[in-house]
Amino acid sequence: MPRLRPSTQQARRENILDAALRCFARGGFHATSMQMICKEAGVSPGAVYVYFASKEDLIAGLCERDRNEFAERFALLAAAPDFLEALQGIGEHYFIDESPDRQRFVVEMGVESTRNPRIAEIFMSVDKFCCDSFEAMFHRLKDEGRIAPRIDIPTIAKVFNVIGDGLFWRRAIEPDFNARQVLPVMTELIGTLLNPVGPHIASKPAGGRLKPEAAS
Amino acid sequence: MPRLRPSTQQARRENILDAALRCFARGGFHATSMQMICKEAGVSPGAVYVYFASKEDLIAGLCERDRNEFAERFALLAAAPDFLEALQGIGEHYFIDESPDRQRFVVEMGVESTRNPRIAEIFMSVDKFCCDSFEAMFHRLKDEGRIAPRIDIPTIAKVFNVIGDGLFWRRAIEPDFNARQVLPVMTELIGTLLNPVGPHIASKPAGGRLKPEAAS
DNA sequence: CCAAACAAAACGATCATTCGTTTTACGGAA
DNA sequence: TTCCGTAAAACGAATGATCGTTTTGTTTGG
Numbered sequence: 490m491p492r493l494r495p496s497t498q499q500a501r502r503e504n505i506l507d508a509a510l511r512c513f514a515r516g517g518f519h520a521t522s523m524q525m526i527c528k529e530a531g532v533s534p535g536a537v538y539v540y541f542a543s544k545e546d547l548i549a550g551l552c553e554r555d556r557n558e559f560a561e562r563f564a565l566l567a568a569a570p571d572f573l574e575a576l577q578g579i580g581e582h583y584f585i586d587e588s589p590d591r592q593r594f595v596v597e598m599g600v601e602s603t604r605n606p607r608i609a610e611i612f613m614s615v616d617k618f619c620c621d622s623f624e625a626m627f628h629r630l631k632d633e634g635r636i637a638p639r640i641d642i643p644t645i646a647k648v649f650n651v652i653g654d655g656l657f658w659r660r661a662i663e664p665d666f667n668a669r670q671v672l673p674v675m676t677e678l679i680g681t682l683l684n685p686v687g688p689h690i691a692s693k694p695a696g697g698r699l700k701p702e703a704a705s
Numbered sequence: 706m707p708r709l710r711p712s713t714q715q716a717r718r719e720n721i722l723d724a725a726l727r728c729f730a731r732g733g734f735h736a737t738s739m740q741m742i743c744k745e746a747g748v749s750p751g752a753v754y755v756y757f758a759s760k761e762d763l764i765a766g767l768c769e770r771d772r773n774e775f776a777e778r779f780a781l782l783a784a785a786p787d788f789l790e791a792l793q794g795i796g797e798h799y800f801i802d803e804s805p806d807r808q809r810f811v812v813e814m815g816v817e818s819t820r821n822p823r824i825a826e827i828f829m830s831v832d833k834f835c836c837d838s839f840e841a842m843f844h845r846l847k848d849e850g851r852i853a854p855r856i857d858i859p860t861i862a863k864v865f866n867v868i869g870d871g872l873f874w875r876r877a878i879e880p881d882f883n884a885r886q887v888l889p890v891m892t893e894l895i896g897t898l899l900n901p902v903g904p905h906i907a908s909k910p911a912g913g914r915l916k917p918e919a920a921s
Numbered sequence: 922c923c924a925a926a927c928a929a930a931a932c933g934a935t936c937a938t939t940c941g942t943t944t945t946a947c948g949g950a951a
Numbered sequence: 952t953t954c955c956g957t958a959a960a961a962c963g964a965a966t967g968a969t970c971g972t973t974t975t976g977t978t979t980g981g
Contacts, residue, residue, distance in 0.1 A: 492946090492958080492959060493960070494947080497946090501960090515820065517735060518736075519735035519736040522936065522937080523938080534963075535939085535940085535960080535961055536962075538939080539961075593819060596816055597816065599874070600812055600878075601733075604731065604736075616879075648890050648891065650875065651871040651872055651875050652868065654871040654874045654875050655869070655870040655871025656867055658815070658871065658874045659866065659870050662818065662870075664819075671863045674864050675864065678897065678898070681894065708926090708980090709925075709926070738969075738970060740969090740971090749928040749929065750928085750971085750972075751928060751973090751974090754972070755925085
């Protein structure tokens with residue numbers, strides 16, 4: 490019973506997913522046709538339907554791949570010795586290094602989650618994982634006496650979420666948005682909320698590097 | 706040459722716009738058909754095409770109506786005696802009182818602005834207006850000696866934008882998001898950036914009302 | 922009264938998906 | 952290693968449904 494070797498099978502699948510990501514980032518889920526994705530991937534409609542039962546399946550598979558990768562990277566935060574530094578590292582990766590296609594896709598995914606229960610399950614479960622992780626980290630840091638927050642921890646976690654949302658949205662919507670300009674300020678604001686007490690939490694002295702390099 | 710009286714003409718037009726808003730908020734621009742909008746508005750396709758030349762025209766008209774209303778409300782900020790108080794008022798209106806339909810529509814509009822130049826023109830012009838207004842206000846407040854910001858004003862304006870974006874996105878995406886929980890904290894963070902020096906900028910003593918009423 | 926406003930059916934185009942056919946890749950035999 | 956046999960994989964035209972829009976005929980308000 491000759492089948493494709495699992496490695497090439499996954500390679501073909503990922504090729505389709507990559508093409509779909511570019512198409513969806515360019516035109517959104519519902520304004521992108523399967524034919525466009527086929528042309529972008531260099532395959533026929535029949536081939537796509539070998540790996541995905543429907544367009545919705547393709548969308549869901551793409552969302553799962555993206556969210557799993559994000560959750561993996563986010564999970565590294567909990568083990569980082571310097572929390573604020575690790576947080577800024579994640580911010581630089583997702584708000585500066587990440588390709589515009591990926592950033593626009595995440596926004597598209599979030600919008601779709603408001604009307605497609607299946608996408609909502611994928612999107613919101615990772616979202617909840619982030620929020621819960623933040624809370625757990627803050628509780629741990631507080632118990633260890635490294636932070637002394639003036640506000641209750643669930644609220645701080647929500648504020649974190651909202652600030653991350655804002656950066657992601659703005660980066661996706663404004664083509665020439667300069668994330669480097671505001672990212673340090675955001676990190677400083679977050680540090681204000683946590684009110685760190687020890688030398689372990691604040692990686693750099695809060696003096697010089699808050700001003701952006703260029704102001705128009 | 707008997708035409709409809711302008712008042713009823715505008716009423717019919719707005720009826721279609723209202724129906725389109727509900728449909729677009731529910732399903733997005735490209736997954737909503739003209740037939741759905743017709744059914745929602747209780748009119749026929751022929752009637753819609755009397756008032757709008759195309760689906761894209763209908764979308765653009767809806768975006769213009771929404772952005773004009775927002776710009777009007779935002780312009781009141783410049784004349785407000787207490788800046789932070791007026792800002793929080795706007796926040797409460799758009800993040801708490803506003804209907805979920807309107808909030809989801811704005812997100813849809815922003816996403817569409819990344820691929821439709823016409824929508825981008827409408828969306829980004831108001832966006833730029835907000836950013837410029839923020840900068841102008843901050844310069845004025847600084848010249849009057851009411852604030853003493855440690856960071857350059859363009860960056861602060863950007864931070865404002867991003868925080869507003871985050872609240873709007875989160876409110877649109879998470880059905881039971883409690884904006885009241887984080888809004889006061891956001892206002893406090895913004896106050897930190899401005900570093901007010903006089904009694905005019907901070908409306909309330911920065912002590913008691915920062916903690917949310919309920920914590921889970 | 923009459924043109925604007927509207928309803929409803931109908932238009933070509935395009936959509937996601939299917940299906941009959943051809944090609945290809947793999948496991949085993951030589 | 953080389954060559955088959957075979958079933959999965961891929962192709963691409965075709966499908967019915969639905970899209971945005973137009974057309975046709977009727978209603979209606981100034």
